[in-house]
């Protein structure tokens with residue numbers, strides 16, 4: 001470990017200092033932290049995909065997570081979103097949303113309802129529906145599809161759809177079928193669909209894979225624009241994209257062999273000898 005890895009000083013302290021006054025189901029961020037991962041170990045049979053990993057995501061933070069193939073990035077996202085339960089995984093440690101919500105005791109749908117939105121690498125949108133309707137259906141959530149389409153759109157939802165179209169730079173294609181969009185536009189639409197659900201924490205898994213340079217730069221600008229409205233964790237291999245998201249001050253976490261190898265600003269991790277050896281130097 002290097003001396004730049006730990007930033008728990010700003011993380012509001014460990015989850016053993018639980019506040020008990022939060023409303024049930026509400027995320028208690030009284031310490032400024034939306035996600036606590038503490039001493040997490042995930043074993044697949046005897047193999048440790050995650051090994052005593054701790055990290056803290058602050059409210060409104062945009063965190064980039066990088067690391068070599070097999071470092072445990074996807075496994076970490078899976079644990080946070082309740083996806084590892086059905087596999088041959090043994091999980092130890094603590095994963096809390098805010099001070100009180102123990103994610104390791106919850107199933108995937110419940111975690112999504114609490115406000116964790118996850119975008120996988122490949123876009124997943126309703127191809128035959130217009131862009132605006134995709135946003136509307138995302139807002140409708142688990143209301144039945146047909147019921148949602150037949151319901152009147154309230155002024156509040158209309159305004160949020162318009163705002164999301166504008167935020168995600170999709171106004172000019174609002175009435176086009178989602179299937180006709182470019183790859184970059186589809187990725188933006190899917191992120192917009194997650195934003196319609198007002199997430200507390202947005203997890204983006206390699207969002208610029210397959211994008212052109214221009215689409216990548218556009219997404220970086222958009223994410224910078226929504227920075228602070230919710231916490232965002234981006235897992236990415238594209239270093240140019242990570243640099244533009246992190247800027248001079250943002251925190252970049254480097255995972256390797258299932259644990260935090262280094263953590264700090266982009267400049268700090270880029271100069272870290274262990275990071276260069278295990279990842280960037282390749």
Ligand SMILES: Nc1ncnc2c1ncn2[C@@H]1O[C@H](COP(=O)(O)OP(=O)(O)OP(=O)(O)O)[C@@H](O)[C@H]1O
Pocket residue numbers: 044047048049067068069070071072073074075076087088
């Ligand atoms: N269900 C499973 N059973 C056994 N091993 C697994 C399972 N899922 C993941 N692993 C192993 O755990 C390690 C971490 O995998 P993971 O997919 O989390 O890495 P990653 O950092 O996301 O890699 P990449 O950048 O290639 O997506 C890898 O060695 C992988 O082979």
